[in-house]
Amino acid sequence: MTQPAPTLGEMRASPAAQRSPARVRRRRRAAWRRRGRALLFVGPFLAVNLLVIAGPSVATVFYSFTDWSGLGSPEWVGLDNYEQMVTSPDFWAAAAHNMIWTAIFVTVSIGLGLGGALLLAQITRGAIGLRLVYFVPYTVASVVTASVWQNIYDPTRGIGKLGDLGIPGLEDTAILGTASTALPAVSVINIWAFWGFVLVVCLAALQGVDRSLYEAARLEGASRWQQVRYVSIPGIRPVLVFIVVISVMFSVLVFDYVWITTRGGPAGATEVVGTLLYKEAFERFEAGYAAALGLSMTIVCGFVALFYLLLRRRGWEV
């Protein structure tokens, strides 16, 4: 049997070839050219990134250690803003509302999205149209969605009007004006806008699950529920975990729906850290303290992302 001829790569990798000074110079020049080309492509984006993300981020970190109204020169105050934050009842109340929001938003939107996807996966006729219908709310601007729902919740024109018309249980209903119902009601608006996105993503993931696994499960006598539990959900686990991660992050950063509908009211019942931050920055003009609040939100989101990465590093299929 004859030995196969060395490949070009093997020849290049031979010790003699590597030691040739001319070849080393050429390789170095080629490497620099490659790096230069790469930098040409990446450079503009890197510059924009530094300008609009890294710059403000570093500035926010700096301002969080200052007493600054947003005007003039900031005054260094060390950790005062953070001390004020952790001792502020308003901050902890807002953080608690974020946690409640997260619990509602993550469970309901993922429950609805996954459930809808599992049901839609069975449908072939009109599936695309249905997907579109469910996805549309996600594409509507939050200000429009929030305004529509504000009218639905309105005590004189919306749900409250139904009570006036004699529908029992809806008399004198002021959902957004009642402290106990306002926060869940606003989160419902966000869920309405978001769950279609979850549905479409889960549906796409479900279609990637190997059909033979379902056949095997059926042959083994698995019920429909068992197929969902032991085939579908494990099959789309990476997607589900990703959705959970972004849902938690969205919940930490939530601002628009709350601001448009209740501005944190009534009596702080829907105040979240995002709205508190905005008020500190642009109503009380405590920009330094607002920066500290913003940084705390970033840190929480960072921990969520870190947890996700750690799971992946440890070999979890997420």
Next chain:
Amino acid sequence: MNASQTRRELVQRAGASAVAVSSLGALLSACGGDDEPDQQVEGMIALWSDLSDASTKTFFQKEIIAPFQRENSGLQVKVSFRRAEDMQRQIRLALQARNAPDVIPTNGPAFVPDLAEADFLADLGPYADNRKWEAVMLPWALDLGRVNDTLVALPTQLETLGIYINRTLFDKQGWKVPTNRAELEQIAKEVVDAGMLPFAAGSANFRQQIEWYTSIFFSSTAGPTLMYDVLTGEQPWTSPGMVEAISLMQEYFRRGYFGGSVEKFFATGEDAVNAQLGNGEAAMQLSGTWHFENIDQFFGQAANNDNDWDFAAFPSLSSDAPYPIFPLGTGATLSINEGSKLKDGAAAFLGHLIEDKARTARWLAARGGAFSFPLRFTADDFPESMDPRQRTAYVSLVEASEQGNFGYTNWSFSPPKTAVYIYEKVEQVVTGDSSPEDFLEGVEQTFQEDLDDGFTPRVPNPAASA
């Protein structure tokens, strides 16, 4: 009134500035601060405005800006309209970025001090002296524009709070406008018994409006003397009269006087509130003189009903508060950007807004509260065509301010942090999550912070006025 500026406008301004620079002699003269500097200034004055109504914008352009440009050849005014809720944030960012317009609008005197502290506002004192603004402006209003004795802002709105009533309903039911607490509570009872709301009310579109209620209850319960002492730091916010005011406000909210219930108050929007008064579902509405601008939309033919409206002072709620009392207010100011190259031109524009009392009165008569500059108006200043209810309100307000029969609005006379604390935290009193005493304790602490910062506005003394 205010104004705005886009990138394109910046370029235009640069061009306009180049024109101005070419006229160097004129500019040098303009910067010299002589007696009539603005007559030789040329250029484009950039102005931001939060006017939102289309017809009011047109009026502003045609009736106010165009005559100014005709009378001041070489000076142009470029207005950029901004959303009211965004403008204050945007103006601060623009100032910090040195991209602000020549004329700086704010949402009221409470927003002025830290702009002045950061040296963004020009000293208006020389202009006020040269152009004799003290002769036309109400003194309390002009004083609200001073920070550390320097005039840096010109209050541009004359406002007060009172009650709008459905006059047709009142006449039909034989009700008289309430002037004291007993009459108010009696009418409220009769209104409720008749299946209506005593007051159409709701803050869903503008949560901050709860400060209208604190302002009116402080003024009509604690009275002018105690309020003056509190606002000047002579008495604490926790004084019994102030506690009584907030307790009464809490009680009235609990009784459902305002909007039917606390919950409905927080959930009902402005359109529904206005419609409730117009169609007779509610008897009264607590609001301010700014509402003159659009009140007619909810009555008569425009709203498909046969009703008419009227305006009156809020009833006196204690013996410490005489009737009528009008809380003084100004919800907007204009300043000149310290970095402006057209300071004299900007001052000429400010002067145009206030120096001809008869002309300003015509604007007020034509557009209600949108152009209600705080001048020393008398009944004779207003045109015959003016709605008599509006004329009476403004004349009464000016007279009250000169006779000491006035209260104080939160947005004009509370220092910045205190003002925000009041409208943010009083909601908890209304919902029962906080007591009036605890709330006022918090107000007092915040007020002390403002005192330490030196950001307390000048408060007119009712005793001195009387």
